[in-house]
Amino acid sequence: MANPVIMPRQGQSVESCILTEWKVQPGDTVAEGDVLAVIETDKASFDLESTASGTVLELFWEADDDVPVLANVIAIGAEGENIDDLRPATESASATALPATSSTPESSAVQSTVAADQSPASAPVDLSTTSHVPSSGVSPRARKKAMNLGVDAETLVGTGPGGRVIERDVDAFLAGTPRLSAAARVRAKEQGLEAPVRGSGIAGMALASDMRQPGAIEGAEVEPVKGIRKLIAERMMQSLQGTAQLTLHSSFDVTNCQKYRKKRLADGESKVSINDLIAQAILAALQNHPEMNAHFLGDRLAVFHEVNLGIAVDSPRGLMVPVVQEASKMSLEMLSSEIKKKAIACREGTIQPDDLSGGTFTLTNLGMLGVENFTPVLNVPEIAILGVGGISLKPKKNEEGEVSFVDQISLSLTIDHQAIDGAPAARFIQTLVNHLENHPGENPQKIEGEE
Template identity: 30%
Template sequence: MSEVIMPRLSDSMEEGTIVHWLKASGEAVRRGDEIVEIETDKATVAHEADSSGVLTIVRAEGAVVPIGSPIARIDEEPGTATSPEDGAAPRPEPTAPGRPASASPVARRLAQKLGVDLAAVTGSGPNGRIVRADVEAAARPATPAPAREPEPEPLPEPVPEPEVEVVALSRARRTIAQRMAETKATVPEFTVSMAIDMAEAVSLRRQLTTLAAEAPSLNDMVVKAAALALREHPRANGAYRDGTFELHRRVNVGIAVAVPDSLLVPTVVDADRKPLTQIAAQTRALAAKARDGRLTPDEQAGGTFTVSNLGMFGVTEFTAIINRGQAGILAVGALADVPVVDAGRVTVGTRLTLTLTCDHRILYGADAAAFLARVRALLETPLALL
């Protein structure tokens, strides 16, 4: 017998919710079979059996279970043990005269439930063993009884609609709410904003579009520029923790992706070392997986900084909330044509507003301004991103 415990499926997971059992109690499972779907603080993941045998569920769907606590057990199926000396094939259970043939545990339970006499059932399994299909066939009537006309039910009394709809939060949304509240309550934050001249970046992207079907987006350029700036400004790529600074050696940029009823942040690992085209391909793939619900916990782990973009909704600028364990988050607004005074003349310029939210315990005003100025310099001379 082996226990199935609530596994740790992400680095920040403390407990999980059993969403759906893929196998039923009493059902035979094999090592590697997906047996249960578990919702973590980041995603819903299918968990596999570590051994073979008969599954017995001990925690129902919807249960919230701490990591390491049992949720099921897998017992060795009777009559399937092998000889430890010679590794021989499973031996069938002997059948005594006048007694019913051997039956699987599932078949026995189903027979008891359906009132089927196993002595009258002919088994179709190995060596005449009775399996579930045999019991179902024995319980099936020879000729179906004529359908009975249902009696008309009285119409229910109309129920007035409630004035307030109460919506239960998913585990992921509860986690987001808890962490955002913790950040706002414990992190002394401040913001700095800067307008970026994006004319050269827009021109470069237009040229790249003629060379490839899927050219890097302007947001991909922001991610790359931020990654290069983070490498030059280590504290922006760090975190304040218990009176110390944690300065990360790797630059892993998280990309905030809105999905129905949640917000996911997949991570572009080593973004400072990857070419712009690779960053573009990876962000597209990660965003697609996030929207399809296929993002794994590993693909959301290890972020050292975050970029959040609401420009596609027409938002010109906004303030984002820092993710726990990071020094800052960069909010990207919409590209806009604005009047610009150049050498005494008013012209039309293409501008993008970036807003950096900082943890004041590790980043000061001058640090934030220097980091943001470096991002601006890279975006205004975008050939440096290539």
């Protein structure tokens, strides 16, 4: 009896996964535990492993399909077994014919008809997208001119009476498309390729070697936006379109933080980074300003008792934001250790989906890349995110009025103005800076509250 392999649930908040790459094809023999495909959530990538042994009978989805969790993905069994009852109910018609890898005349015809419907009748028509569009006849003059110039008049959209192709239709087509050689015309029809603005042949004729995929751009390598990159793009646009983002800028004197780090090493304690000290300072500031530790839900504002701190991580697969759960209960050593573990898991691709959700406040740091200031984008529905820049030498006046140059780090706090005003956000930054300059390394509960 054939067995299905289902799309596993990668965390409680994940409803679907993108199937980015198949590792097997129908007819392959697999064993339990073999990698069948690579799948992605909106945050991380995973291997889909086989839960059965046998022959791959059918792949129910194509690469880049968004597959619901718990849906059947593939059928494995003995050759010739019936698998009709295993096909997922939501399977698209195109997903049942995975082995096909080239365009057929029928599919080209459908694409050509759609392209023609979306274009004005009088516009120049691309041969590659209209290679099977029927016309209502071709005038003798248009046919003769088209033959002399290497154009198939039957592929043009006519603007004459009843859709008849007339001479001006040939001229309009040639205005936007070079003449095609015989081999180029074959490639255009059979492979759905298009010509560049000017070919490499005599008088700009397009040769077979000039033909390219539709949408190609001269001098550039064009790749589709997909997978995590596509999801990140969608999330960023949702964030900017659905929130009223305001960014406040400040900086702090890093002198005491540097002294504290050196003292820890001299005392034989574990090494901590400036980023760790900033993360702990966020926890201290949120104790005094809990209204910043919240989600804005349109008609509701959820203010959380504990801080689940998101840490933006640059991984090989794109931006990820692992969450340190209940960070507000941790000592500096625990916090530093958890941040390192989450970052390593993101970069190695072993982070779990549940570790990438549930944040209440986010920290993002580009200082190590030499960036002094930037405007972070909210990780909705959170109402605040803190951006950290690099160290720079800046003048500072002391109480006696003397000016000296000290190392300072810039801070950029983006808030959702729908949920919080500028003044309380500014007070949050004041508390944060005070902790970093005067109390680095102290646990949040040791800092007295502020009004």
